[in-house]
Amino acid sequence: MSSRVDPITLAVVRGALETAQREMTLTLEKTGRSSVFNLAHDYSNALFDHFPEMILQGQDIPIHLGSLIPAMKEVAEYFGDDIHEGDVIYHNDPAYKGSHILDCCMYKPVFYKGELVFWTVCKGHLTDIGGPVPAGYNPDATEIYAEGLRIPPVKLWDKGKRREDVINLLLTNMRARRDQEGDLNAQYGACRV
Secondary structure, eight states: OOOOOHHHHHHHHHHHHHHHHHHHHHHHHHOOSHHHHHTOEEEEEEEEEOOOOEEEEEESOHHHHHHHHHHHHHHHHHTTOOOTTEEEEEOOOOTTTTTTTEEEEEEEEEEEHHHHHEEEEEEOSOOOOOSGGGOOTTTTTTTGGSSSOOSSSSSEETTTOHHHHHHHHHHHHHSSSHHHEEEEHHHHHHOOO
């Protein structure tokens, strides 16, 4: 059996992946509730293979894309074999290679015939993440705890079941709850493309 990929198959697969990534971007733009998502376009998305190595990135915010690679590896290592079809993972903690607290990242593993084949990943800047000042930019902060809620990698969906307890915990600690919930749902929609 040949290990070569013919150019036509390569072009078809590449086109399909690029289309999926563009659909992710459009989903964020059209369904994001806050102006940061639907006007400023402060988000990024990418596709990773199962290793996880980045295979495709959007033409989005470069700093997001640069931090997605080490963050994806951290999340995959954090959960190890506890990754299942229907899981959706969320985090913003710089300790797990995030950029800053307001940039929240969502990871969705994609399975085919029971095997992990790739990941859809979306990072977006929320307008608030709690903390002592609105919007998370606290000039008086002397430690990370004064910047807002740190979210280590956590499953928002576990084997396809939405974890209302965790989502409510997050949203209860954020100002402008409807905007934050709308943007979180936009990220989820983008990762499901």
